Amino acid sequence: MRIGIVVDSPCDLPESYLQAHNISILPTTVRMGSAMLADYRNPEAALQFLQTHLAERGWEAESSPFAVEQIRELFLGKLVIDYDFVFCLTITKTRSQIFDNAQQASFAILNEYKEPRAAAGNNSPFALRVIDTQNLFAAQGVMAVEAVRLRDAGEGTPKIRARLENLALHTQGFLIPRDLNYMRERTRIRGDRSVSFLAAKLGTAFDIKPILHCNRGETGPVGKVKNFDNAAQKLFDHATSRIEKRELMTPTMCVSYGGVLEELRELPGYAQLRQACVVNNIELFETVMSLTSMVNIGKGGLALGYAAETGKIEL
Structure with a gap:
C-alpha cells in the first residue's frame, strides 16, 4: 500500500527532510498590508521576510489556512492518485482552522476520489485520516517523523x-x-489574552522571558x-535531561528558530543537547x-518538541 503523509506549513521540519520523504505541504497564506506570501516551508523565504520591513510590524500579519475547497483540490488532483492512504497531520485545532477544514474536505474527497483514480488506471479504494497533533511548530515534527519511520x-x-493518535x-x-511586546500584540490581534499588557511591559522592563509549554492543545x-x-539554556538542559534519563517515547528531538541556524547553535546549552542526541541515538532535527x-512567535523565537509521558513540567 502506498501511504502518503501531509503536514501543514507550521510543522517545523527541515525542507530537505520533507522533500526526501515526499511529505506534502498544506500551505498557509501570510498577508501583511498589500503583500501576500504563501508559506510552503521555504527557509529562504522565511529569512527574507525577517530582513524586510514587514518583520518590523509582523504582529499585524494575518495567516489563513488552506480553505476546504483548496484541500479538496489538492487531494483529488494529486494525492488520491499518488497514494492509497494518506495521513494528514495538522497543527492543534485550538490554534488554527486547518484541522476543521481538512476534516470537512475529507468527506468530499472520500465521495469523489473514484473518478480521478480510475482515470489514472487505478480502481482500488482510497482512504485518509486527519489527525490533530494537539501541538504546534517544532513539536508537530515529532509525529511526522514517527509516521515516516513506521511507514x-x-x-x-x-x-x-x-500510534500517532497516542503520541x-x-x-x-x-x-x-x-x-514579549510583539507576542502581546500578536495575541491581541488573534483575540487571545494569554499575554497581558502588564505582563508584556514588566517582562520587557526586567528582561523576563516566559517558557511556554503546549500539550493536548493547551498552552501555558x-x-x-x-x-x-x-531561558534557552534552561529549556535545552531540560530536554537534555529527558534524553539522558531515557524518557523519550520516540528517538526524535525537533528544534526550530526564528533566524539563521548559526544563531541557534551558539545559544548556551545547545551544544550539550546536540551531544546528548548523538550519544543516545536521538535524531535531532x-x-x-x-x-x-x-x-506568531516573532523574530528570534525558539521552539522545541519531543514525545514523553506527560507529567508536571516546571522550568
Whole structure:
C-alpha cells in the first residue's frame, strides 16, 4: 500500500527532510498590508521576510489556512492518485482552522476520489485520516517523523494511526518568544489574552522571558527566566535531561528558530543537547521556523518538541 503523509506549513521540519520523504505541504497564506506570501516551508523565504520591513510590524500579519475547497483540490488532483492512504497531520485545532477544514474536505474527497483514480488506471479504494497533533511548530515534527519511520518499516495503517493518535497525547511542545511586546500584540490581534499588557511591559522592563509549554492543545507558561539566553539554556538542559534519563517515547528531538541556524547553535546549552542526541541515538532535527511560526512567535523565537509521558513540567 502506498501511504502518503501531509503536514501543514507550521510543522517545523527541515525542507530537505520533507522533500526526501515526499511529505506534502498544506500551505498557509501570510498577508501583511498589500503583500501576500504563501508559506510552503521555504527557509529562504522565511529569512527574507525577517530582513524586510514587514518583520518590523509582523504582529499585524494575518495567516489563513488552506480553505476546504483548496484541500479538496489538492487531494483529488494529486494525492488520491499518488497514494492509497494518506495521513494528514495538522497543527492543534485550538490554534488554527486547518484541522476543521481538512476534516470537512475529507468527506468530499472520500465521495469523489473514484473518478480521478480510475482515470489514472487505478480502481482500488482510497482512504485518509486527519489527525490533530494537539501541538504546534517544532513539536508537530515529532509525529511526522514517527509516521515516516513506521511507514518505511512497512507497518500497516491501523497500527500507524493508533500510534500517532497516542503520541499526540504525549508530545511536549515548548516556545520562548524573544520579544514579549510583539507576542502581546500578536495575541491581541488573534483575540487571545494569554499575554497581558502588564505582563508584556514588566517582562520587557526586567528582561523576563516566559517558557511556554503546549500539550493536548493547551498552552501555558511553565517557567519565567531572566534573559533569553538563560531561558534557552534552561529549556535545552531540560530536554537534555529527558534524553539522558531515557524518557523519550520516540528517538526524535525537533528544534526550530526564528533566524539563521548559526544563531541557534551558539545559544548556551545547545551544544550539550546536540551531544546528548548523538550519544543516545536521538535524531535531532533543526530548522528555520516556517513563515507562519515566525509571524506568531516573532523574530528570534525558539521552539522545541519531543514525545514523553506527560507529567508536571516546571522550568
